[in-house]
Amino acid sequence: MSTDSTLHCTTTGETVRLAPVGAWTAAHSEALEQRLAAINPQISTARELAIDMAGVRELDTLGAWLLERLARGCIARKIQVQFLQLPERYRGLFDQVGRVNRRTVQRPVSKNKLLLGLERIGQYTITLQVEFVTFLEMLAALSFALVRVLGRPRTFRITSAAYHLYRVGWQAIPIMVLITFLIGCIIAQQGIFHFRKFDADAYVVDMVGILVLRELGVLIVSIMVAGRSGSAYTAELGSMKMREEIDALRMMGFDPVEVLILPRVVALVIALPILAFFGSMAALFGGGLVAWLYGGMSPEIFIARLREAVSVTHFEVGMIKAPFMALVVGLVACSEGLRVKGSAESLGLQTTNSVVKSIFLVIVLDGVFAVFFASIGM
Amino acid sequence: MSGGTPEIVIRISDLVVGFGNQLVLDHLSLEVRRGEILGLVGASGGGKSVLLRTIIGLVPKRQGRIEVMGVDRDTASPEQERAMERRWGVLFQQGALFSSLTILENIQFPMRESLHLPKTLLDELANAKLEMVGLSPEDGLKFPAELSGGMTKRAALARAIALDPEILFLDEPTSGLDPISAGEFDALIKTLQQTLNFTVFMVTHDLYSMQVQCDRIAALANGKVVALGPIAEVIESDHPWVKSYFQGKRARVITRATH
Numbered sequence: 001m002s003t004d005s006t007l008h009c010t011t012t013g014e015t016v017r018l019a020p021v022g023a024w025t026a027a028h029s030e031a032l033e034q035r036l037a038a039i040n041p042q043i044s045t046a047r048e049l050a051i052d053m054a055g056v057r058e059l060d061t062l063g064a065w066l067l068e069r070l071a072r073g074c075i076a077r078k079i080q081v082q083f084l085q086l087p088e089r090y091r092g093l094f095d096q097v098g099r100v101n102r103r104t105v106q107r108p109v110s111k112n113k114l115l116l117g118l119e120r121i122g123q124y125t126i127t128l129q130v131e132f133v134t135f136l137e138m139l140a141a142l143s144f145a146l147v148r149v150l151g152r153p154r155t156f157r158i159t160s161a162a163y164h165l166y167r168v169g170w171q172a173i174p175i176m177v178l179i180t181f182l183i184g185c186i187i188a189q190q191g192i193f194h195f196r197k198f199d200a201d202a203y204v205v206d207m208v209g210i211l212v213l214r215e216l217g218v219l220i221v222s223i224m225v226a227g228r229s230g231s232a233y234t235a236e237l238g239s240m241k242m243r244e245e246i247d248a249l250r251m252m253g254f255d256p257v258e259v260l261i262l263p264r265v266v267a268l269v270i271a272l273p274i275l276a277f278f279g280s281m282a283a284l285f286g287g288g289l290v291a292w293l294y295g296g297m298s299p300e301i302f303i304a305r306l307r308e309a310v311s312v313t314h315f316e317v318g319m320i321k322a323p324f325m326a327l328v329v330g331l332v333a334c335s336e337g338l339r340v341k342g343s344a345e346s347l348g349l350q351t352t353n354s355v356v357k358s359i360f361l362v363i364v365l366d367g368v369f370a371v372f373f374a375s376i377g378m
Numbered sequence: 379m380s381g382g383t384p385e386i387v388i389r390i391s392d393l394v395v396g397f398g399n400q401l402v403l404d405h406l407s408l409e410v411r412r413g414e415i416l417g418l419v420g421a422s423g424g425g426k427s428v429l430l431r432t433i434i435g436l437v438p439k440r441q442g443r444i445e446v447m448g449v450d451r452d453t454a455s456p457e458q459e460r461a462m463e464r465r466w467g468v469l470f471q472q473g474a475l476f477s478s479l480t481i482l483e484n485i486q487f488p489m490r491e492s493l494h495l496p497k498t499l500l501d502e503l504a505n506a507k508l509e510m511v512g513l514s515p516e517d518g519l520k521f522p523a524e525l526s527g528g529m530t531k532r533a534a535l536a537r538a539i540a541l542d543p544e545i546l547f548l549d550e551p552t553s554g555l556d557p558i559s560a561g562e563f564d565a566l567i568k569t570l571q572q573t574l575n576f577t578v579f580m581v582t583h584d585l586y587s588m589q590v591q592c593d594r595i596a597a598l599a600n601g602k603v604v605a606l607g608p609i610a611e612v613i614e615s616d617h618p619w620v621k622s623y624f625q626g627k628r629a630r631v632i633t634r635a636t637h
Contacts, residue, residue: 026493026542033499060542061574062493065506092573100509101502105516343523345477 007035008055009042016046021055024063032066049074054085064090064097131357138257138335142265145258161263168229169271173278175228176221180279183220184212184286192295201295205302206309208287213314217280218272219366222325225272226358230333233264234354237337238347246338256338265330272326273319280318313378321369325362332358384411387545387577388433393442395425395432402428404601405442410545415571415578417588417609419623420598426581427471429598430547433579434468435459447544464492466545467538467576471553473530475522481533482508482518488540504540510573511536512566528559532566539570546571548580552587560584564591585624597623 005022071081149156191204291297336354388410395403402425420426431437449462485504511532552560564587595612597605597620605615613624
């Protein structure tokens with residue numbers, strides 16, 4: 001690379017003669033810009049400017065633009081500009097550069113921060129409303145599909161439902177059992193550790209039993225299902241939407257809700273109680289194991305105390321919640337999936353949304369159930 | 379292009395590329411001359427894009443030599459490699475614009491990396507590229523998702539020529555465009571090639587764009603270059619694949635029209 005890229009400047013009377021030499025390329029931009037700034041005073045007094053291009057060895061868009069910008073500045077100040085000895089090979093480039101940057105765009109003015117904040121709150125509120133309506137719409141569409149299918153049971157997609165049951169139920173068992181087992185262990189360990197101070201280790205069994213059967217078993221499993229299966233539903237339906245598969249279905253006269261969503265939600269509604277049951281059992285097992293190994297309570301005593309501490313009601317409370325959790329997760333996952341637009345980004349966004357929303361709704365629903373069961377004395 | 383022996387900017391010799399048991403490029407040799415537009419044709423899945431990606435270093439080769447502008451990647455230092463990569467531009471099939479940046483920022487991205495320019499000059503230069511490819515300054519403020527297919531290709535081309543490359547690699551530049559946009563895009567590439575004096579290595583299926591703008595055509599079949607030369611010569615080739623490609627029903631409509 002040469003360092004001889006520069007600009008010679010000679011003044012004769014009112015004519016300034018500029019002779020750019022060497023490589024006028026982006027690699028020398030700093031030197032070129034400095035040089036151009038340096039000759040600016042000389043030009044400002046001139047009436048005519050001649051730019052002799054004979055010495056230019058290399059020229060790229062940047063070089064051409066620098067000269068063009070100089071020429072435009074001069075023309076604006078009523079100085080005549082002439083390009084001399086412009087080599088043929090650069091003519092096209094100069095023509096192109098002569099056409100660009102003729103007008104500047106108005107960048108959108110940023111608004112008042114406070115107003116922007118208020119606007120955002122308003123938009124969120126509307127979005128929230130829209131989302132709630134979408135959820136209800138999906139619930140309604142699913143109910144209609146269910147009624148239709150109940151009327152003609154043969155139209156139910158049993159194969160699809162079985163396949164999804166296998167995926168969200170059977171294949172999920174190991175991870176669900178492992179997680180709930182660990183949760184059971186942790187609760188029992190913490191309980192023993194803290195209850196020991198009051199000489200109340202025996203009540204750990206009550207705590208583990210009630211907590212797991214009423215709340216944690218189903219809640220942990222629901223959250224796991226939302227993350228594992230809900231996101232998968234959203235991604236599947238979303239990619240189908242992206243590839244126009246759903247439009248194709250509709251065009252052939254099928255109802256996508258009946259064909260795609262009903263089997264998925266049904267599979268989830270069947271799978272989640274089963275998973276919650278296995279999860280609760282694993283958590284109790286974990287609790288018992290820790291009580292035995294860490295708390296020194298023999299399994300026989302643990303089981304005997306458990307029998308006293310918990311009743312079928314606790315178990316029922318947990319299990320009743322499970323299908324509703326499944327319904328919420330399934331509905332959110334499917335409606336988010338159908339809201340995917342053409343791009344891959346929107347698929348990712350809706351999948352994230354689906355998981356966040358279904359976990360949030362699962363916890364809210366759990367709270368609602370807690371109030372409900374308390375008021376009916378269960 | 380001057381007379382005498384043309385300068386070779388890409389020299390590929392004995393190139394072998396494969397995935398698993400499948401050999402995609404089988405001892406392929408090809409030379410690209412400075413200042414020409416070379417069109418690469420071949421069956422779908424026949425290794426055209428693989429060849430392009432191997433030259434620019436995205437696909438590893440098993441054997442052979444690739445020399446781009448006199449630099450062999452195998453023996454080049456990382457600095458040399460980086461310098462070499464700065465001297466070429468690539469237009470990917472789907473544009474490959476960065477979705478989180480505006481069009482103007484996309485064009486400025488390679489400039490920011492390798493040139494140290496003040497903000498105003500950077501804006502002006504990026505805008506110049508934008509207008510050179512036929513987009514309006516307003517389009518520069520948009521995000522890639524807001525552009526139509528043809529505009530995306532143009533914006534991607536603007537990014538590819540951001541650094542005034544010496545070689546431009548185009549992967550199916552006109553695929554997915556309607557004939558009018560495709561024709562305009564062809565003309566644009568030709569104009570830019572003449573103003574910025576770069577060499578074009580183009581993978582294409584578009585018989586018409588081959589006809590109007592390629593100086594030479596390389597036909598790829600069974601992992602080798604089976605025909606090479608101006609389109610009139612390639613059409614006359616005896617190779618069965620080349621024959622069926624250029625003498626097929628779709629091709630005849632165009633080749634007949636221009637003969």
